[in-house]
Amino acid sequence: MSRQALMRLAHFSLAVLLVAFGFAASATEIPLSERKSGYEFMGPQSRAMQDDDTANPGMLSVFDGEALWNAKTGATNQSCAGCHGDATQSMKGAAARYPAFNASRGRPLDLEGQINLCRADRQQASPFAYESRELLALTAYVARQSRGMPIEPTIDARTQPFLDAGRAIFDLRQGQLNLSCAQCHDDQWGQRLAGTVIPQGHPTGYPQYRLEWQSLGSLQRRLRNCLVGMRAEPYAVGAPEYVDLTLFLMWRARGMKFEAPAVRP
Amino acid sequence: MRPIFIAFVLGSVFTAPALAQETRPEIVGDAIPQPLVAIRGDPVRGRAIVVDRQVGLCLLCHSGPFPEQRLQGTLAPELAGAGRRWSEGQLRLRIVDAAKANPATIMPPYYRTDGLVRVASAYRGKTLLTAQQIEDVVAFLMTLRD
Numbered sequence: 001m002s003r004q005a006l007m008r009l010a011h012f013s014l015a016v017l018l019v020a021f022g023f024a025a026s027a028t029e030i031p032l033s034e035r036k037s038g039y040e041f042m043g044p045q046s047r048a049m050q051d052d053d054t055a056n057p058g059m060l061s062v063f064d065g066e067a068l069w070n071a072k073t074g075a076t077n078q079s080c081a082g083c084h085g086d087a088t089q090s091m092k093g094a095a096a097r098y099p100a101f102n103a104s105r106g107r108p109l110d111l112e113g114q115i116n117l118c119r120a121d122r123q124q125a126s127p128f129a130y131e132s133r134e135l136l137a138l139t140a141y142v143a144r145q146s147r148g149m150p151i152e153p154t155i156d157a158r159t160q161p162f163l164d165a166g167r168a169i170f171d172l173r174q175g176q177l178n179l180s181c182a183q184c185h186d187d188q189w190g191q192r193l194a195g196t197v198i199p200q201g202h203p204t205g206y207p208q209y210r211l212e213w214q215s216l217g218s219l220q221r222r223l224r225n226c227l228v229g230m231r232a233e234p235y236a237v238g239a240p241e242y243v244d245l246t247l248f249l250m251w252r253a254r255g256m257k258f259e260a261p262a263v264r265p
Numbered sequence: 266m267r268p269i270f271i272a273f274v275l276g277s278v279f280t281a282p283a284l285a286q287e288t289r290p291e292i293v294g295d296a297i298p299q300p301l302v303a304i305r306g307d308p309v310r311g312r313a314i315v316v317d318r319q320v321g322l323c324l325l326c327h328s329g330p331f332p333e334q335r336l337q338g339t340l341a342p343e344l345a346g347a348g349r350r351w352s353e354g355q356l357r358l359r360i361v362d363a364a365k366a367n368p369a370t371i372m373p374p375y376y377r378t379d380g381l382v383r384v385a386s387a388y389r390g391k392t393l394l395t396a397q398q399i400e401d402v403v404a405f406l407m408t409l410r411d
Contacts, residue, residue: 172382173382174381174383174384175381175383175388176381176384176385176391176393177322177373177393178374178381183371184371191340192338192340193325193326193338194324194336227385228385231388233383233384234385
C-alpha cells in the first residue's frame, strides 16, 4: 500500500472513530417514569417553605401580580381583567401550556412574551422589562393559577421546529468548559457539582424564588446562570433561543406537576 | 506514518497563538510525555490551582484529599491516587485535552481554544489554564500516590 493510501486510511479510520464515539457520547433521555422535580431533591425545610403560602416568598409577587391584573393601564385604559375576567378561572392551566404558538408573531411565545404582547396590542402600554418587579409579579400571578396541573405544551406542525431548535441548544456543547445542558441534567443528575445536587432541570415552578438569589426570578435568568457557569456567551435578554429552549424543557417535563411559584435553594 | 498522523491531528487541534512561546504538545499513545514549558512544575502552586474554584475548577467535579475543602464534586474520578494510576504524560494529556483519551468525556479541555463554540467574550481565545499552570497541576497530581 502506498504512503498516500495509508494516510487516507488513517484519516478515514479517525473519522469513523469520531462518529462512533460521537454517538456513544450523546446523552440519553431520562425515562418518563424516572423524572423528578427539583422539589424532590430539597430538604424538608425548603419543601415546607414552598408548600405554605404564608411562608413562600414568591406569594408576595403573586399578590402584587393580582393588583396589576386588575389595574387599568396604557392608552386604552384597559386592565388584564377587562378582557380575561377572573384569572382564577380564565388563567387556570394557561401557564402549564406555555410557550404557546402565536400566529401574529409566527413563533411560540413564553408567558412573559405573551404578557408583553397583550400590553402592546391590547393596552397600548410599554412592555415591562425582563426580570422587572412587574413582569415577574404578573407572570407569577398567572402561573399560580396552574399550580398542581400537568405541564402540557402543544407540540404540532407549527411548534415542532422550535421544539427541535430548543433540543439542539440543550444538546450543544458550548462555552470554554465545552459542556451541554444534557451532559449535566440528563447524564449526571443526582451527582454533586461542588456541594450542590444537580437536578434534572425541569422548569416546573417558574417564576421561582431562589434562596441563592434572595428574589423571584424567571427561567431565562436561571438559564443565563448556567450559561455563565459554562463560560458560554449568554443569549441576549429576551432572545428567542430562551423560548425555544423553554419549549423543549416544558415538553421534556410534560405531564409533570406545575408548582409555581416554586422555592429552590 | 505515525508521526505524520499525529502532526495532522495536532495541527487541527492546537492553535498557533496559544503556543507562541511554548512547546507544541506532542501526543504519544495516550500521553504527552514532554512538559509544555521548560520550567519545572511546582506541586505547591499546583495544589493551590486545583483547590481554587475560579482557577482550576477541579473540585466542582472531582473530590480529593483536601480535608479543608468542603463541598467537593462527585461527577468525576477521585483525585486521590491519581499519581499512582497515571503517568505524568497521561495526566498531562488528560488536562490538555481529555477528549483525546476519551471522546465521551465531560472534562473540559484546559489547553485548547479551537473547536469551542459560543465562548463568553471574556474567555474567547484563552485556554482554561496556561502551560505553566498545567505543569504545576501535573507536578501536584504526581504527588497523590495513596
